Every structure is written in C-alpha cells, then in structure tokens.
Amino acid sequence: MIEVEGLTKYYGGKRAIHDLNFRIEKGEVVGFLGLNGAGKTTTLRILACLILPSSGSVRIDGLEAGESAHEIRKLLGFLPDTPPLYDEMAVGDYLRFVAELKDVAPRDVSRRVGEALELCGLTEVRLDPISTLSHGYRQRAGIAQAIVHKPSLLILDEPTSGLDPVQIGEMRELIRRLAGDHTILLSSHILTEISQTCDRLLVIHEGLITADGTEEAIRKRVASAGSDEGIIEVELEATGSGDPGPAAKAQCEKVTGVLAARIVRSEGRRISLEIEAIGDQRAALARTLVESGHGLLRLDRRSLALESIFQRLVHPAPPPGGPISA
Amino acid sequence: MKPVWLIYRREMGAYLRSPLGYIVIAVVLLIDGLLFNAFALGSDTARKSSEVLKQFFYFSSGTTMVASLFLSMRLLAEERSQGTLNLLFGSPVRDYQIVLGKYLSALTFLGGLTLLTMYMPALILVHGKITFGQIAAGYLGLLLLGSAGLAIGIFGSALTKSQLVAIIISAAILVGLILSWLLALITDRPINELFTWLSIHNKHFQPFMTGLINTQDVVFYGSLTYFFLFLATRVLEARRWSD
Structure with missing residues (x-):
C-alpha cells in the first residue's frame, strides 16, 4: 500500500527527516512512534501529499506521490494534529461538504455521511455547529471527515492528543473498528496507545527510523543488541x-x-x-x-516495559563497561 | 469546476453565518447613506442630476474598495490559521479552484452589497433626470473596481496567517495604485505613462461615473484581477510545498 524510499526533508538548513525507508502492506495498522519533534508529522504530511520531500520517493497504491498527488488524495483520509473543522458549519453539513469535495458520487453522499456520523458517534450532534462541540467530539468530527469518502488509507496524526482517559478509550475502540476496512498509519508519542492499537511499530527519532516491526520483534531486537x-x-x-x-x-x-x-x-x-x-x-x-x-x-x-524499550531505542545505553573513550 | 462551486457555496455560507459580512453591509450602507445625504443631496447650489449621481459613484467607490479588502482578508489567512487549508490541500482540488471559488463568493457578496445601495440612484431618478446608462455604467465600474480590490485582498490573504497583516499588505498595494497618478506628475515619459495607466481610480474609474464605458478600462480591471488572482494561486502553490 505504501512504499517509502530514501525519504528526506529539509526545512531551510534544518533536517527534519533523513533517508526513511519502510513499507506498509494493505490492511495493516501501523503505529508511528516518536518524541515530539522526531519527524512524525513531517513524514505523515508528505504521505498525505500536503508537502513535497526534499528527496526520496513515496508510492501509494502504485502511484508516485510527486506525479499523481491529485489521484492519491482521493485514496486517503488524513487527520492532521489539529482537526480541519469549519466552526460555523453544522457537523452534518460539514461532512457533506467534505464528502462532495472528496469526489463521492452525489447518490452516495447522504449514505456515506450517515455512516461516518454513526461510526464516530456523532449522530446526536449532527445538527450542532462545530463551534459548540467539546474537544472529544471535535476529534471525532476530525476522524469522520477523514473516513467519510471511505479511503483505502487512513493517516491519523496524534488522534488521541488532548483527550481524557475515557475519550482515549473510545478513540482506541473507534480505530479498532476502522481497522478492518482501512490501512491505518497513526502517530503518537504515547506508547501504550500504539501497542494497544497497532499491529506494527515504526519508531522514529531525530528524523531516522530506529526500529520497525511488531512490539515483540522490537523487544527481542533490543535484547539481542546487548540490552x-x-x-x-x-x-x-x-x-x-x-x-x-x-x-x-x-x-x-x-x-x-x-x-x-x-x-x-x-x-x-x-x-x-x-x-x-x-x-x-x-x-x-x-x-x-x-x-x-x-x-x-x-x-x-x-x-522490559514498552516505555523502557522506547527509551533504549531513542537513547541507546552505553556498552557494558561504560562509554567508549578515545 | 465542481470544487469551485463547493468552495463558493461554503464561503457564501460563511459570509452569511458570520458577523463580519453583516458588519461590512451595515457600515457600507451607513457611510454611503450619510455621504449621499451630506454631499449629494445637502448642497445648496443647483446642480444637474447627473452631477449628483456622479458624486454618489465617487464616494461609493471608496466604500467599495474598503469593503473589498475587509471581505477578502480572511479568505486564505483564516484557512491557514485554523488549519482548514489542510483539508483543501488534502482533497482532489487544484489551487486555482480554491482561489477562484473564494474570489467568486466574495464578488457575489460584494455585488449584493453594492446592489443594496440602488435606492440612492433611484431617489435621484425619481426626483431628477438621469439616464439608466449612467447608472448601469457606474455600477459596472463599482463592480470592476471591487473585483480588483478583492483580488488584491486575496493575494494579501495568501501571504500570511494573520488577517490584520493581510489587510495591511492589501491596503498598501491598493493605496499605491490609487496614488500612482501623483507619481505620474513628478516623473518623465515613459515612466509617467506607466504610473498613469496604473492609476486604479483617477484614470480608470472616473469615466464610469459619467456613464462612459471604455474598453481599455474594462480590460485594465480584468487584467488587474487576473494578475492578483494568479499571484495568489502561485503563493498558495509555493506554500503547499514549502510549509
């Protein structure tokens, strides 16, 4: 579904990501894990065809992102770190607008909007202006806009950001429900979120992928690396x-x-x-x-707990006997 | 063209649901009404009706230009500051379609607002002797001037996240174009001819006030509108890949 090769992005002279390489297969739920500023959002924005990389290539469903961005945008749903909501619109009208914008056939728009409202638990607030929604409902509306056109790829940037524990549980449940029909790539710096929701982890640190695999495989790799x-x-x-x-x-x-x-x-x-x-x-x-x-x-x-593994990946422990000195 | 229509429809909804649109309507109608009463009707000296109508179009052009900047300042700056530009950029929509949809919605709103001032020429028509041609030419001039103002405003709005900065940039460009006739007075040929041609009000609007529709004036406003909408599109494209 996604093939990334040598992906690098500079903002001026500052390197945001460097030589990222990974593949995501159809139907996988992949967690993109990293500290704030690690390069998660930059990578997701490139995959969502919002920005161009400085070098490297991205292929989504066989289409090259640089050349076929317009076609790729029809295939994917993207929830940025701040949900893109028009406050003055009612929830239902907003989703209808997004569905039409994403090129859903006119005869299917009402059905798709209804499905997205139901799946995200927004049916009861469909007539409410978005400005009156709580943070949790705003986040759900953000997910609803990402899925309303039934994209094959769903990219969610920090979907649980700012939610309380109950809302996090509901969001986790929602992502699990979506997992059957979509390939999902979600980012988070909350490790328990990633481990409970995803089939596979991609750990990014300072713009580099430091681990790629299931939680268990990464745990074993850390252990075999001397930790x-x-x-x-x-x-x-x-x-x-x-x-x-x-x-x-x-x-x-x-x-x-x-x-x-x-x-x-x-x-x-x-x-x-x-x-x-x-x-x-x-x-x-x-x-x-x-x-x-x-x-x-x-x-x-x-x-080791997942948190400890993550610490090992982003801050490798010195080799036995202390750090090597010159 | 479906995305243009969708963006146009959403923007019209935003104007009608937010206080800004109504505030602009109220302020323009109030100022136009006061100026009409004070200067067009309030003079003691006898004047031709066509002169009164000309004066009405003169001060209406000022309120139209200011309104065009206020109506356009939010169009792209607000999308960026609220993160909703990500939705448009992440959808199968071309950048020119975003700009065009927003421009057409603002032009429709400004057109509607301009039509609401029709009662003033109607008063002159009832009590004096003017031609429909002068009214039509004057309103065409206002619409073309407003169209250019909106394009300049959209360009300013594409440059920044801040609506305040956007309106300052747009106002600086518009004031520069209004005052370019002054530069024409202190420069030599052929530079002064360029400044004269760029004079958005003195050179190109004033014929409309008297009922004259010159092709070169229509072409000037059309070109200016196209130029700034084109620039706004290019700025949007640059932002898409550089942010």
Whole structure:
C-alpha cells in the first residue's frame, strides 16, 4: 500500500527527516512512534501529499506521490494534529461538504455521511455547529471527515492528543473498528496507545527510523543488541528480628549483573523488592538471599516495559563497561 | 469546476453565518447613506442630476474598495490559521479552484452589497433626470473596481496567517495604485505613462461615473484581477510545498 524510499526533508538548513525507508502492506495498522519533534508529522504530511520531500520517493497504491498527488488524495483520509473543522458549519453539513469535495458520487453522499456520523458517534450532534462541540467530539468530527469518502488509507496524526482517559478509550475502540476496512498509519508519542492499537511499530527519532516491526520483534531486537535488561520481582519473609529490607537490598546489589534494587513494599514481615538486572540473575539472587537467611517466597522476571524499550531505542545505553573513550 | 462551486457555496455560507459580512453591509450602507445625504443631496447650489449621481459613484467607490479588502482578508489567512487549508490541500482540488471559488463568493457578496445601495440612484431618478446608462455604467465600474480590490485582498490573504497583516499588505498595494497618478506628475515619459495607466481610480474609474464605458478600462480591471488572482494561486502553490 505504501512504499517509502530514501525519504528526506529539509526545512531551510534544518533536517527534519533523513533517508526513511519502510513499507506498509494493505490492511495493516501501523503505529508511528516518536518524541515530539522526531519527524512524525513531517513524514505523515508528505504521505498525505500536503508537502513535497526534499528527496526520496513515496508510492501509494502504485502511484508516485510527486506525479499523481491529485489521484492519491482521493485514496486517503488524513487527520492532521489539529482537526480541519469549519466552526460555523453544522457537523452534518460539514461532512457533506467534505464528502462532495472528496469526489463521492452525489447518490452516495447522504449514505456515506450517515455512516461516518454513526461510526464516530456523532449522530446526536449532527445538527450542532462545530463551534459548540467539546474537544472529544471535535476529534471525532476530525476522524469522520477523514473516513467519510471511505479511503483505502487512513493517516491519523496524534488522534488521541488532548483527550481524557475515557475519550482515549473510545478513540482506541473507534480505530479498532476502522481497522478492518482501512490501512491505518497513526502517530503518537504515547506508547501504550500504539501497542494497544497497532499491529506494527515504526519508531522514529531525530528524523531516522530506529526500529520497525511488531512490539515483540522490537523487544527481542533490543535484547539481542546487548540490552538484555529485565526486572526481577522478589518477595521475602524476614526470619530474624529488626527491619530486613535494607539488608536484603544490599545483598541483592552485590550480585553480579544487578544494576539497582529498590524496596517497593514492606508489610509486617513481608518485603517486596524490584531488581533491575542485565541477563537472567534469578538463580544467583535466590542463592544469595537464601544463604543470607531470608525466607524466599517468590521470584519472577519480566521483560522490559514498552516505555523502557522506547527509551533504549531513542537513547541507546552505553556498552557494558561504560562509554567508549578515545 | 465542481470544487469551485463547493468552495463558493461554503464561503457564501460563511459570509452569511458570520458577523463580519453583516458588519461590512451595515457600515457600507451607513457611510454611503450619510455621504449621499451630506454631499449629494445637502448642497445648496443647483446642480444637474447627473452631477449628483456622479458624486454618489465617487464616494461609493471608496466604500467599495474598503469593503473589498475587509471581505477578502480572511479568505486564505483564516484557512491557514485554523488549519482548514489542510483539508483543501488534502482533497482532489487544484489551487486555482480554491482561489477562484473564494474570489467568486466574495464578488457575489460584494455585488449584493453594492446592489443594496440602488435606492440612492433611484431617489435621484425619481426626483431628477438621469439616464439608466449612467447608472448601469457606474455600477459596472463599482463592480470592476471591487473585483480588483478583492483580488488584491486575496493575494494579501495568501501571504500570511494573520488577517490584520493581510489587510495591511492589501491596503498598501491598493493605496499605491490609487496614488500612482501623483507619481505620474513628478516623473518623465515613459515612466509617467506607466504610473498613469496604473492609476486604479483617477484614470480608470472616473469615466464610469459619467456613464462612459471604455474598453481599455474594462480590460485594465480584468487584467488587474487576473494578475492578483494568479499571484495568489502561485503563493498558495509555493506554500503547499514549502510549509
């Protein structure tokens, strides 16, 4: 559906994106992940045929963006970071205007507008002026304008921006419902949004793609790149008198491979610790804690959270032994 | 041409739903009415009806030019500031269709506003002796002058996100064209001929006030309108790829 090769964009002398290469297949829901200013919006605006790249090529459904922008615009729906809404228009009239502008056949306009209103939960406000809508409804109206002409490709720039948790949940549900009929590319800097909604992630940082794949594949790639870092949860029962927490923490920190240990809960004689460690250090930790006289109740290792993976991708950790010096 | 019609229809709706359109109508009618009462009717000396009508068109040309700038300042600047230009740019619509749709809507609104002043020539017609030809020529002149003002306004509006900056740029261009006859007085041939030709009011509007329709004046206003609409389209194209 989308083929991007060597995409680069400069604003004056400032490089916004550099040599981006990726493909998105028909029907995929892809999350475009990056910090603010990473180049997400620039990339999406190029894909939406709103701006030209400085170099590189974009093909959408086999059409070259530079030459066939007019035809491509009929195939795609785009929600910019600020929904393009005319405040003085009623919601229904606005969607009708967009449908006609996007070249929907006159006999289909009413049906398409009705479907978009229903899908986005806007039917009850269809007669209201857009200026009176809440932020959540404005965002929904923005999505409705992007889908009213049934585009095969949907590009959503930060669709959950500024929404409250309930609205984010509703928006997530809406995107899931749209996923069956559309290829979707959505951007966000909220990682949980991306992981819960998308089949695949594209991580962009300082204008470069730093990872491309499923959440699991990226997690494995980060691990194989030398950042086999995980969290080990330990639950202990004190056997002696006094507060066993600080002693247990100190014992854990002596184990090779342990980066840090912290007490997360202390209830009576029971203590819970979280230990950051490189590699699987469960056996060494169990041995150390038992030998030092603690009652070991539980010991689990879990992988890095998506947030941590993202941190590794945008701020790679120095190699073991500290940064290389000249 | 369907996109032109769609944009035209939406812009007409925007004029009718927003206070700006009504404020411009009210202010133009008020000022025209006051000037008509004070200068055209209020004089003690006996004058020909055609002179009174000529004076009406003279001050109406001023309010028409100002109204054209106020009606056009928002057309593209507001789209950019509110982010709605993304919708037009992301749709299968050519840049000239965006400019043309907006220009035609503003011209229709300005035309309607100009027609609302018809009661003043009608009063002269009832109480004096004037020809329909002079009325028709005068209104054609107002429409052509307003058309050029709107094109200049749309060009200013394409240059910036700020409506205030847009109207300042457009007003500077319009004032330059109005005062170019002054430059013609202090320059030598052939430069002074150019300044005389560019004089949007003295050279090209005043014949319409007396009932004269010169082809060269019609061509001048048509060319000026086309030139500034063309420039606005090019600015829009440049913005599309540089933003």
